Amino acid sequence: MAKILHVSDKHVTIYIKIRGKMQHGGKRMDKHLNSIVINNSDTIVKDWLVEVSKNRHNDYTSAISEDLFESTNREFVNVIFSSLEKQGITSELDDFSEKLINLGWPLSYLTDGLQAFRRVTINFILSQSEKVDSDHLSKVLDMVDNWVDPIINQLVNEYSGSWEHIVSLQRVALQELSAPLIPVMENITIMPLIGTIDTERAKLIMENLLEGVIKHNADVVLIDITGVPVVDTMVAHHIIQAAEAVRLIGSTCILVGIRPEIAQTIVNLGIDLGKFPTKSSLRKGFQAALEMTNRKIVHEKGSDEGIESLLDSLNGE
Amino acid sequence: MDFQSCVKINREWDIVGARQIGREHAKKIGFGTVDQARIATAISELARNIYLYADTGKICFEIINEIDRKGLWILAVDNGPGIADISQVMEDGFSTSGGLGAGLPGVKRLMDQFDIISETGKGTEIRTVKWVRK
Amino acid sequence: MRIPILKLHNYLLISIQTDLDDKTAIQFQEDLLSKIHKSGATGVVIDLTSVDIIDSFIAKVLGDVVTMSDLMGAKVVLTGIQPAVAMTLIDLGIHLKDVQTALDLEQGLIKLRQELEE
Numbered sequence: 001m002a003k004i005l006h007v008s009d010k011h012v013t014i015y016i017k018i019r020g021k022m023q024h025g026g027k028r029m030d031k032h033l034n035s036i037v038i039n040n041s042d043t044i045v046k047d048w049l050v051e052v053s054k055n056r057h058n059d060y061t062s063a064i065s066e067d068l069f070e071s072t073n074r075e076f077v078n079v080i081f082s083s084l085e086k087q088g089i090t091s092e093l094d095d096f097s098e099k100l101i102n103l104g105w106p107l108s109y110l111t112d113g114l115q116a117f118r119r120v121t122i123n124f125i126l127s128q129s130e131k132v133d134s135d136h137l138s139k140v141l142d143m144v145d146n147w148v149d150p151i152i153n154q155l156v157n158e159y160s161g162s163w164e165h166i167v168s169l170q171r172v173a174l175q176e177l178s179a180p181l182i183p184v185m186e187n188i189t190i191m192p193l194i195g196t197i198d199t200e201r202a203k204l205i206m207e208n209l210l211e212g213v214i215k216h217n218a219d220v221v222l223i224d225i226t227g228v229p230v231v232d233t234m235v236a237h238h239i240i241q242a243a244e245a246v247r248l249i250g251s252t253c254i255l256v257g258i259r260p261e262i263a264q265t266i267v268n269l270g271i272d273l274g275k276f277p278t279k280s281s282l283r284k285g286f287q288a289a290l291e292m293t294n295r296k297i298v299h300e301k302g303s304d305e306g307i308e309s310l311l312d313s314l315n316g317e
Numbered sequence: 318m319d320f321q322s323c324v325k326i327n328r329e330w331d332i333v334g335a336r337q338i339g340r341e342h343a344k345k346i347g348f349g350t351v352d353q354a355r356i357a358t359a360i361s362e363l364a365r366n367i368y369l370y371a372d373t374g375k376i377c378f379e380i381i382n383e384i385d386r387k388g389l390w391i392l393a394v395d396n397g398p399g400i401a402d403i404s405q406v407m408e409d410g411f412s413t414s415g416g417l418g419a420g421l422p423g424v425k426r427l428m429d430q431f432d433i434i435s436e437t438g439k440g441t442e443i444r445t446v447k448w449v450r451k
Numbered sequence: 452m453r454i455p456i457l458k459l460h461n462y463l464l465i466s467i468q469t470d471l472d473d474k475t476a477i478q479f480q481e482d483l484l485s486k487i488h489k490s491g492a493t494g495v496v497i498d499l500t501s502v503d504i505i506d507s508f509i510a511k512v513l514g515d516v517v518t519m520s521d522l523m524g525a526k527v528v529l530t531g532i533q534p535a536v537a538m539t540l541i542d543l544g545i546h547l548k549d550v551q552t553a554l555d556l557e558q559g560l561i562k563l564r565q566e567l568e569e
């Protein structure tokens with residue numbers, strides 16, 4: 001990670017070359033350089049703000065309001081300085097990164113900002129120095145790195161930690177979402193399938209489907225594939241298997257939401273949907289399900305509510 | 318490999334015994350009810366094949382505990398006539414006994430890993446594994 | 452072991468409560484056919500709610516018993532097949548295509564009555 005961030009930076013390229021020699025003295029901060037930076041924080045901050053605003057126009061932060069962007073920049077730079085003063089990672093840094101994570105700011109805002117900070121600070125110190133030999137240069141680079149790198153590491157860790165957390169949460173959510181069963185009416189249940197179906201998910205769907213049929217005592221289940229983007233032979237195979245298993249446990253499946261392109265693929269691929277009833281829309285499928293359970297829609301004068309509106313809301317049309 | 322436990326298949330009733338033991342193992346390892354049924358059914362198929370075609374043999378179980386996954390390993394061994402054409406018996410519907418011919422191809426689908434080693438006149442060994450779903 | 456077969460009007464009701472071994476299954480096939488013959492029953496419900504394993508052999512026996520009963524003029528409905536069992540059958544490639552099913556015994560009887568009245 002750190003290497004990639006360094007690539008475009010001229011000074012750092014030098015630094016990488018000379019790092020081998022420097023390592024023994026690496027951890028210590030140079031008091032003198034330290035105080036140059038702290039005493040000139042106003043200038044450095046000003047230069048830095050100019051730098052970060054340059055990037056602002058065509059990137060992720062362009063959607064953020066001017067005020068928020070500025071106040072965040074101020075806070076950011078304060079956090080950086082306080083970590084210099086206290087010589088280490090501070091709780092301000094934790095709080096700040098947590099806040100940005102929650103607000104959904106990208107990690108690159110922080111890493112770009114810190115790289116800009118690195119450049120600005122190095123340039124500033126060098127401009128203040130009387131003579132720039134390689135010894136002095138490496139001292140400066142080392143000091144700035146020792147300052148900036150831990151902050152970057154800390155931020156990257158925080159961010160990736162939160163990503164992992166989010167990914168694991170999403171996995172659980174997805175599994176729950178994977179195959180919800182909606183008992184719309186006595187003996188009629190709907191299972192809307194959304195998203196891509198792979199073998200693992202197909203198994204889960206089948207299990208949920210069958211358990212749900214038993215639980216809701218469903219005579220008819222409507223499997224709605226409107227939300228399945230691609231129906232290939234594999235997906236069709238899984239759906240057929242689910243429908244057959246439903247038949248074995250004593251219920252009936254109606255496959256609904258067959259879009260034109262899905263009908264085409266099914267026929268072109270030579271998939272035999274056999275004797276499973278299919279319907280183009282959930283609405284038609286639901287009507288068929290009502291008939292199969294010996295019910296029908298009765299129109300009453302003055303009441304367009306009821307089943308009709310239920311059907312409409314089912315279709316979302 | 319030393320298997321934890323083996324069940325001899327000598328009589329028809331041993332088929333039921335083998336699958337019951339297999340189900341208990343599966344339950345203990347943490348398989349869900351559906352996978353328990355898959356495993357018990359696979360064992361039933363393998364044990365019946367031994368009983369029908371090789372007369373006697375055994376079914377052995379081994380619990381696999383790896384760092385990142387758990388599973389049940391099932392081994393079916395007999396010293397029967399062996400299988401001459403393995404690809405043929407793996408076809409759905411092939412049977413020499415008037416059965417459905419669903420057994421072996423079915424076991425392959427029920428389980429996650431499946432291997433047959435067989436030599437005519439010497440016997441048959443089928444190794445199959447099911448992994449616990451995460 | 453023998454599986455009990457109950458008679459209710461024109462129907463025969465069977466609830467299989469044990470882990471079916473091969474001999475019991477074959478015995479059941481014979482018992483059911485002779486009972487259909489003796490009683491002249493026109494419908495049969497076989498409830499499998501308590502059965503937690505159906506392998507290819509038992510599936511064949513059940514499929515055969517349905518076809519045989521049909522030949523003898525009795526419609527058969529299988530009821531209460533457990534989800535885990537259904538999924539296993541699908542994996543085995545057994546679909547029991549010509550067999551009628553229902554969720555439970557009661558539904559099975561309703562289905563029979565509808566079919567026989569048609």
Ligand SMILES: Nc1ncnc2c1ncn2[C@@H]1O[C@H](COP(=O)(O)OP(=O)(O)OP(=O)(O)O)[C@@H](O)[C@H]1O
Binds near residue numbers: 422441508
């Ligand atoms: N252990 C074995 N030794 C020798 N031959 C075997 C063995 N197991 C299977 N076979 C052969 O492989 C064929 C296919 O076996 P498979 O279990 O798939 O079907 P089946 O036993 O004939 O019918 P089903 O299992 O559906 O009742 C058998 O008919 C038999 O000829």
Ligand SMILES: [Mg+2]
Binds near residue numbers: 362366416421507
């Ligand atoms: Mg077999």
